[in-house]
Amino acid sequence: SQQGEEDPQALSIQEGENATMNCSYKTSINNLQWYRQNSGRGLVHLILIRSNEREKHSGRLRVTLDTSKKSSSLLITASRAADTASYFCATEETSGSRLTFGEGTQLTVNP
Amino acid sequence: GAGVSQTPSNKVTEKGKYVELRCDPISGHTALYWYRQSLGQGPEFLIYFQGTGAADDSGLPNDRFFAVRPEGSVSTLKIQRTERGDSAVYLCASSLTGRGRSPLHFGNGTRLTVT
Numbered sequence: 001s002q003q004g005e006e007d008p009q010a011l012s013i014q015e016g017e018n019a020t021m022n023c024s025y026k027t028s029i030n031n032l033q034w035y036r037q038n039s040g041r042g043l044v045h046l047i048l049i050r051s052n053e054r055e056k057h058s059g060r061l062r063v064t065l066d067t068s069k070k071s072s073s074l075l076i077t078a079s080r081a082a083d084t085a086s087y088f089c090a091t092e093e094t095s096g097s098r099l100t101f102g103e104g105t106q107l108t109v110n111p
Numbered sequence: 112g113a114g115v116s117q118t119p120s121n122k123v124t125e126k127g128k129y130v131e132l133r134c135d136p137i138s139g140h141t142a143l144y145w146y147r148q149s150l151g152q153g154p155e156f157l158i159y160f161q162g163t164g165a166a167d168d169s170g171l172p173n174d175r176f177f178a179v180r181p182e183g184s185v186s187t188l189k190i191q192r193t194e195r196g197d198s199a200v201y202l203c204a205s206s207l208t209g210r211g212r213s214p215l216h217f218g219n220g221t222r223l224t225v226t
């Protein structure tokens with residue numbers, strides 16, 4: 001079963017604009033991670049935020065985590081055509097060792 | 112190799128046949144994961160190995176699915192009596208320590224088609 005739900009399912013923006021993707025989950029977690037997947041490829045890890053952290057930055061990426069609302073957001077600033085991909089959030093639940101992925105957001109950045 | 116390697120990249124088999132999918136993790140990574148991904152969906156957890164043992168196999172859909180990692184490195188996912196519903200991309204990932212302490216590194220997957 002999928003733990004996370006991403007919103008929106010699809011997002012289309014122009015190059016240079018910011019892209020925001022949201023993720024909601026249901027159980028208590030140790031950490032939440034964001035991954036990116038280009039078509040026909042495996043997933044690539046972007047960023048990990050622990051349950052006791054509220055915000056994290058990495059280059060053009062900004063991730064927030066609100067454990068009271070069980071939600072996270074991924075912001076990509078100054079988007080580029082090369083950012084076009086599917087983005088997935090994944091949670092490690094406190095009860096186990098598996099990493100559970102959401103359904104993903106398909107981001108299209110138009111040049 | 113530098114990354115996780117999965118072979119074959121594509122596998123077409125007939126309903127009822129047996130298939131084996133292979134994963135070569137990054138050297139030194141103790142944790143290994145198998146996921147299954149259908150078109151337009153997120154990866155679905157199947158099984159997680161810590162070393163040679165299956166630490167969590169609760170995602171295997173039924174007893175037709177089995178995975179091994181006999182020497183704590185290469186893993187093989189085995190599917191018996193394949194069904195058309197087994198068609199998907201099977202992804203393998205490894206991490207240095209497991210349990211979220213280190214990120215997952217994914218292979219490019221094996222696309223399984225059951226006809």
